[in-house]
Amino acid sequence: MVLEKNSGAQQGVSNLLGRLSGLRRILFIFVLIYGFLVAIDLLGSSFKMVGKDTAENLISSLDNPFCGLLAGVLATVLVQSSSVTTATIVGLVGSGTVPLHIAVPMIMGANIGTTITNTLVSLAHVGRKDEFQRAFAGATAHDFFNLLTVALFFPLELLTGVLQKMAQAVAVHVPRVGGEYPNPVKIAVKWLSKHIQRATEEILGWEQGWLALALFLIAIGLIVVALYFIMRVMRTLMASRIEKLLNRSLGKSAFLGLIVGVLITVSVQSSSITTSLLVPLFAAGLLQLRTGLPIMIGANIGTTITALLAAMVTDIHGLEIALVHLFFNLFGTLVFFPFERVRMIPIWCAERLAQLAVKNRALVFVYVGVVFLLLPSVGLFVYKMLQGP
């Protein structure tokens, strides 16, 4: 999923929105969100269709937290959107296909994978030394923050399951989900989802297994398309607000930056958009790492809204994994944000790496390749070997 600026597509969305009145714009966004929720439901249904045993066989390779973590990284790198990955995970957990304990590391992996987008954006400045150093340091500060958070919470979760337990404890108190009252959103989503399933079955006339695969592909496609348009539309509608928020946060307090990061990301439903917008500001020297990192940390929290949205149409387990995503990012923030010395750790790492990268620019490609592609692939392979047949 290409999230970087595409002026042609953006112009098309602007033209479309320009022709719509206020009420129609709201309806358009609701239609997109509805399509997204239908896709989440369809995803769960496709796995239910193949039967419990087959589904368990399919995900058995992920029945290792390390594999889950690495799969989360790879999946997010491939689609370049943690929103797509986390929403898919919520759909799978919510349908009972993927157990919570496997999904938690996948969510953590998605947090690492999503940082590749702004790292790639920083490469646009590679031609100018100082500019590139600032851009690359800004982009990788987010990488290091997320890597350090995973380094801290992944083993902690393995040992104690604290995130899982907290999410389960909170989820039962959230109204509607798992409650005795009917969920109107769920009913509306199920209605269309069933119709799509029936239509696909009638048109293709395939047997159960192949039909499930077709529905799975339709669901993934619909998630990607719906989220793509939600992000585009929201970004177009919110552009002036985002501009105002960024102008106000430049050079201001870290806490204001954190809030701005949350607000921008919630409004555009994508942390990649927020963090990628910051890279040119780092490059131009308008944004310093001390004030820029809090915006990125805020983006981590803001992006959890997509998983929570997806959980509206799943069972309680879907909500649990969405809450794990939220708690993981909140706790990461609580550990690294309040104390400046701790907050400086990812900044220090990013600055050192940027200094080295400027001296030898090939290191940038080595870094991207190793962190986002080689390590996850090797990790998956090694643990699969260790697991045996």
Next chain:
Amino acid sequence: MFSWFQGKVTGSEGLERMRAEFGQMLDAGRHVFDLAANALLGGTDVEVIRQDIFDTDERINQSERQIRRSLVVHATVHGSGSFPSCLVLMSVVKDAERVGDYAKNIFDLAELRSSKLEDGLQTDLVQLKGRISQLMANCRMAFDTEDADESRVLIREAEQIEDHCDDRITQIIRSGKQVDSNAVCALSYRYFKRTASHVRNVLTSVVQPIDLLDYTDSEASSPSPEV
């Protein structure tokens, strides 16, 4: 709460804010020019206005930096569609800043001047000061309303002022008189000319495409940088 659903999707709000700030820069430029020129030609006590001159110039400089920052943010958020407008503002904001700098130069002359200016030149400079001040006020309006016809008229007025200054400088140099006040007069004409020239540059942004910014219609066919 959902007001943003109703708004324009052109992203023009940010640019309008920057244009408003630029307008304030032009106003401040006129204010500081008037103060400095009055000190030079009208005998205003330099100590009385010193602080105002330097504070206003600092405000102009701050506005320039603020607009530049905002332009980068605007271009980042809105993408390539906003580049022409951003580049125009990036260019003219420098001209507005230079007006403040020349006002400070004029103020320095007022401080350094030890003898009275020659009567004819003094009267001429006072008239010129009035024309430039009026040009600045009109420039602000023409820029705000994007009035191309008015801008062309004002560009011609600015060119006439520049030519007049050049003629006077030539006249002073060729006169061969070794008088201190002549140096002050020559420099005054020079600074007045540059002030008018920067105002003219701002006006070209209303009528010229980006590659011809700072050039007038007559210069556009064979552009050569102004010295």
